[in-house]
Amino acid sequence: MSQPPLNQPSDSYSSYYPPTTSVTDQLDGATDPADLTRPLYGASFITAVKRLFKNYVKFTGRASRSEYWWAQLAYLLAVAIPLAIVIAGAVSNVQWVASQPKPEYSFDPNTGHQFLVNNPVVLENAPGLGMLQLGFALVGLVGLVFFLPMLGAGVRRLHDANFSGLLFLLALIPGLGGLVLLVLLILPSNPEGRRYDPDYVARY
Template sequence: MDWYLAVLKNYAGFGGRARRKEYWMFALVNIAIYVVLAIVGNLLDTALLTGLYGLAVLVPSLAVGVRRLHDTGRSGWWLLIGLIPLIGGIVLIVFAATEGQPEVNAYGPSPKAIPAAA
């Protein structure tokens, strides 16, 4: 949960780099919350909960995605490849699962060298 909150605290931080753990923990908690809200919304016969939650985490999701791409040495513009049906999503998953560059790159120092967001 700390990784999720760390991403939310860095709400619109598109600069820098994000570790794989930060990105995937945010994604895991995000999906779990979305599923719970979808179930509650289904019981209440409304999609308002999931819609509001989706809007609330849109910018942090984009920001952590951009920072994750920065960690692999890619520009944040690579997120746009996700607009290509099927292939784009697969490419982004591969990029997000790729280990980050251990050395300093154009987007900053390696986040592994910086203490974790514990």
């Protein structure tokens, strides 16, 4: 690049060395948490969860890493209590079965086989059965509440890294597919991902 003449005013350097644009500016993120048309970089936990459900079934646009991974944490916290209930119910049932009298068997000399005479263990009477049913029901409910929002957030996170949202289908491939998808979801934001914004053509 040619240097400016030495006799030029100092402000003439701006024509030779134009100010660089920061990566944040290039990403064109939202400056207001209420703006759902842009990804919000550096979102807090509460803000990310609010934006997750406000964008309930939105598969266009972008989502920042903070938005996506805070939402993942919210799902894990929401499902933790139902899973704890399931575990508690299972442990209670195992302890109850272990405390019951052993089943009684008899031997038939004609056939050479054993057969059950009395089985005092009736699982329908297990004290933890209700906890198991409640826990599994709550796990299913949490899954239904989070499924579509998390699916949309995953697609938008891929867009933010400048990948097609169709790559989320990698999750259907056992083992390696999920690992590759995880890596893609971790990758940093790419300014080129702006092409997935609904109003990209109008703005650029």
